[in-house]
Amino acid sequence: MKAKDILKTMKPYKPGKGIEEVKKEFGLERIVKLASNENPYGFSSKVKEELPKLISKLEIYPDGYAAAIRERVAEFISVDKEQLIFGNGSDEVVQIICRTFLEPGSNTIMATPTFPQYRHNALIEGAEVREVPLIEGHHDLEEMLSQIDSETRVLWICTPNNPTGVHINKDTLKSVLDRVPDHVLIVLDEAYFEYVEADDFFDSLSVIDQYPNLMVLRTFSKAYGLAGLRIGYGVAQPGLIQLLEPAREPFNTSTVAQAAAILALDDQNFIEKSFEENKKNKKALMEFCEEQGLTYFDSQANFLLIHLPISGNEMFEHLLSKGFIVRSGEALGLPNSIRLTIGRKEDMQRIQEEMKIKLNSGVE
Numbered sequence: 001m002k003a004k005d006i007l008k009t010m011k012p013y014k015p016g017k018g019i020e021e022v023k024k025e026f027g028l029e030r031i032v033k034l035a036s037n038e039n040p041y042g043f044s045s046k047v048k049e050e051l052p053k054l055i056s057k058l059e060i061y062p063d064g065y066a067a068a069i070r071e072r073v074a075e076f077i078s079v080d081k082e083q084l085i086f087g088n089g090s091d092e093v094v095q096i097i098c099r100t101f102l103e104p105g106s107n108t109i110m111a112t113p114t115f116p117q118y119r120h121n122a123l124i125e126g127a128e129v130r131e132v133p134l135i136e137g138h139h140d141l142e143e144m145l146s147q148i149d150s151e152t153r154v155l156w157i158c159t160p161n162n163p164t165g166v167h168i169n170k171d172t173l174k175s176v177l178d179r180v181p182d183h184v185l186i187v188l189d190e191a192y193f194e195y196v197e198a199d200d201f202f203d204s205l206s207v208i209d210q211y212p213n214l215m216v217l218r219t220f221s222k223a224y225g226l227a228g229l230r231i232g233y234g235v236a237q238p239g240l241i242q243l244l245e246p247a248r249e250p251f252n253t254s255t256v257a258q259a260a261a262i263l264a265l266d267d268q269n270f271i272e273k274s275f276e277e278n279k280k281n282k283k284a285l286m287e288f289c290e291e292q293g294l295t296y297f298d299s300q301a302n303f304l305l306i307h308l309p310i311s312g313n314e315m316f317e318h319l320l321s322k323g324f325i326v327r328s329g330e331a332l333g334l335p336n337s338i339r340l341t342i343g344r345k346e347d348m349q350r351i352q353e354e355m356k357i358k359l360n361s362g363v364e
Contacts, residue, residue: 041277141176157186
């Protein structure tokens, strides 16, 4: 059997350590996972209450058109139903985009580091990946624009960016959109949209009708807390959606995920609470960093990228032994740092104490 040569050089996505694995390794009773930017408050109680009713008729395929959630999302974000495509998480929409537009001889442009699945899926399709290093956590947009040529198919922009959390202000982003050639698809990945505090964040959906080559990605995995059900979506003009649809698997979002997403969308009180708690606890973490002389990127997401005087792996191992799972910056392409998901107040207080012990004494 002969697989694609590129796959021999690639590794599958490696998620953070699992809770049960860490419990067993360190003999701990309680583990706090702050590595994957999940919502520490779970998900809407409306979903939890209705979940038993949703688990029925599992022998029947889901609605491949996702009609009910399509109608609800279209109403919620004020677009036409034909402007939406749904995926098994927004990750799958990334895959669909690559499947549709990328092939050998084409190229795609992205920042580095950023969400790794852009690169991963592009390489599988045989495209050339042009990566432009971040500047102080921000996309170097001018350099990214300069990399565009006649064979460029997709420009990826993650805002707020994962793993740095910084956003691109509206004036800058509008300038970029106006300068990208019509033959290049611009993908704005807004997975952390619900956590944004900045007044100058770009209202991407308000300009969808002005740019036939613009697609916006959003997800129910982060603020809505439905990561385990896997559902996200893309927004674009109908013509672009029609190009993508043949590359989408026919039953790619489950019946349960579609129904749960409707219930979650209808509970904006949960989103508001998650936003306010994240804002408050993130501010406290930033103040802690300043007290300890640590720098960080000004995050508009539900995580903070913290720069350390020691390696990220060293802090990762220390926190792991104390029952906290975080992401080492070494694994993210940002040495001497950790990416820390904003958790509940009591957990954030505990992890800050453990970080302080490690930073001030260097011993466990």
